[in-house]
Amino acid sequence: MTGIEIGLWSLVGILGLIWLGMHVSIALALVSFLGVWALRDNAELAARLLSLAARESISSYLFGVVPLFVLMGLVVSRADIGRDTFDVANRAFQRLKGGLGMATVGANAIFAAITGISIASAAVFAKVAVPEMTRIGYTGRFASGVVAGSSVLGMMIPPSLLLILYGIIAEQSVGHLFIAGIGPGLALALAFCIGIGVMVRYFPRFTGVATPIAPTSLAPVSLLRDTSSKLLPIALLIVLVLGGIYGGIFTPTEAGAIGALGAIVIALAKRRIGPRTLWQVTLETGHITASICFLIIAATMYSRFLSLSGLPAFLTDWVATRDVGVYGFILLYCLILVVLGTILDSSSIMLIALPLVLPIAQAMQIDMIWFGIITVLAVEIGLLTPPLGLSVYVIKGAIDDQRISLGDVFAGAAPFALIMVMVLGLVILFPAIATGLL
């Protein structure tokens, strides 16, 4: 068997094992182990590849703060800060069908200005928004799908780690890329809101039907007081984190720690949590972190096996050598990114694909900023697609609700992946969405 064939068979293996119910990280690691063994005819070598990947893949400052973003989300949720915020949002959007879903998208767009990675958004909002949406009658499938979909905003709206990575590989201005990310990010948020409205109206069996909360019997003055006291904590937190980042006090990476600390202080001050609850919440954070990071370790093993197999390079090379004109090239390129996105994590895809296609894109005189936005958007669709959809796994781990299965979250995320494809199409057809602000 050639490496390419082994690579393709590994896909079948992973899909099958996950479907049978094997722990996802075990399935990825096992298939990688067997795959490298088959490629190199050496089991010991394959085991060593696993051990090195385990040691290297998460040992960085960037992953070191993952538990802190998770902790921030859990505290916000446990201290009912999330619930308060959604009460207010629901009040404001109650005339709109699917208002709470749209509020989640909006909140994610704001949160995106704080974080540079999508899994942070997913971890925070899984705990905050899913319980609130299911509480008023939406299905768990739809609620988790909304969170999964809107988590990708974390990568499109600056700061964004993937745009920085693209900037360095393609030698483009990170500042320009950041500005170019705003338009598509907002377009994506808007498209998600429209999508939610359409789904709630025409597919109530998928989304569930929200019971409108009883019209407030509060007098206007006490309504105002109630609203502001419910909004104050989240507003304080946003000011703290956004102000800290854009005031030059700390980096978006460090924001995880400051945000978690801030949320804890606010929750303690509001007497919503005590030391015992804080410990329980941190323990839960640990479980979620272990689950997510072990998955990232396993995904790294798989990506190393895949690149040894030569499959990703083969696919990218295949596109690179077709003579299809600018639009044909971009469409094929996006198709490959989406396909790779089903099984690889975002930065691995960019590291594998970009060195091969950048020279071609440059030769075709494609606007490299626009190309970067297209790349990141296409790559991020992979966060939502099975078998390896990182955002989906993070959400499944964070909600910790037996009634919502992994399949439910993937199903809920599917319409949002589709909306991303449509927005990707729009950005390809109308480059001004990205480059208009430059």
Add this chain to the structure above:
Amino acid sequence: QSIDVTLVNGHPSIFLWVKHLTETFIPAVNTALEGTDYAINWSEAYGGSLAAVGGELEAVEVGLAEVAAIPTVFMPTQLPLQNVSYNTPFGPSDPRLVMESVAMLHDTVPGVEESWHEYDAEYLGGGFALDNYVLMTNFPVTSIEDLEGRRIAAPGPAVNWLEGTGAVGVSGNLTTYYNDIQTGVFDGVIVFPTAAAPARLHEVAPYVTITDFGAQYAGTLVANRTWFADQPEAVQNALRDAAAAYTEAYLVEQTDRVAAAMATIASDDDHLHVLAPEERTRWASALPDIAGVWAENANGMGLPGSEVLTAYIDALKAAGADLGRDWSQR
């Protein structure tokens, strides 16, 4: 006879030292083996596809890869001797001189080449050096007084270069410099031009100060020693000769890239300042005895730290290099 060789480096192929693995090293080996009974079947693993940056040496040691370009700069605690230039700042600005001097250390100082054997690695010679580090800031700098209280990001070992200047040195990394300077977490960065230009750092830190921290030895080519010993002499020689060709091609293209990078990051004279020689000396003298502490630490590990320090500085002086400080004087 076909020999399978995996060649590894943790950086993606846009980096010059990776590019010349593909463009120079591999073709040179192949050419040398033409007409012999041997041919090499290469698999190239870059950009973290087999090992992360800093993980290459272990990949070679355990046999995942036969040959690697080891970025010694990211392994200061495992390979202290190879980091001599980072611990003797304000050295020569010419990468070739630094490259040749460190190669000379491997050839002449007992224990240097052997320092690779602990990792079952065979030193193939040559390697790559980074161009002259400079200071890029969002405020003008003409003397070290301008640095008082400023937060400057630098790669790990270069944080030491700010000790005693009044600046706050913070360990950082290239991928976040842009964002962190833009928001004001850092006021500047110590960086080499061929990395600063692609990362577009001049957009957020437009003032370039030529401090002449010096070019830096950054990495070399090694092979798995057990594997290497089993190879026929023709293959061994081909690998060593190709390492030399690789180094030469790297240095030649780097010279061009430095010129282009400098034009990009300092496009006009208003934003370019060459630190006056007496200011450079003053800065270098303000630093603690970085080299001495480093050499002692290496000695403590059973490595010839002091010998390497003395031999390195002597070689630079013999070549007539412009040194901001004589680090061999304790």
Add this chain to the structure above:
Amino acid sequence: MIMATTEDLRTGLAVLDLTALVLDRATAVLSALGTALILGIMLLIGVDVTSRFFLGKPIAGVPEMVAMSILAIVFLQLSNTLARGKLTRSDAFLQMLTKRSQRAGDALDAVLHGAGAVLIWVLLSAFYPLFMRSYGRGQMIGTVGQFLAPIWPVHGIVVIGSALLFAVFVTRTLALTIHATRGRP
């Protein structure tokens, strides 16, 4: 019962149940250490940011410490995560099978856990030499003159954590095998 905890998998075999219980407690201890480490990292970054911004004195080595800690946090928590039935998996097919026949479901789950045990054993046996090397060589991370710390304690935690993870996989495999052969009580 798919995301079963240790209590859910009691077999009635005293030896196995006791082993599982002791293991469960051991994982809880490790997990508590990991939990403390998370809070520690949060405070460390908080102090570093404060000290850097207000006093101009960052704490040396924070990026290195955070980068090291995450590996420790994950392997301190992993065995407890599995014992609590919280390691991510897709259980739709297992649930369907279990509904039709509890014993068939348990049999399949035993095989899946057995595969986990094998894989973790492979990982453990390949990681142990890494630990021995970093310990034997006294491998450090950081920069001379700034911050230096040995890396072997973290690798030691990976070894201990995966050993415990392996043990949990094995006891669960055994418990599920017994359920599959005897049927659930």
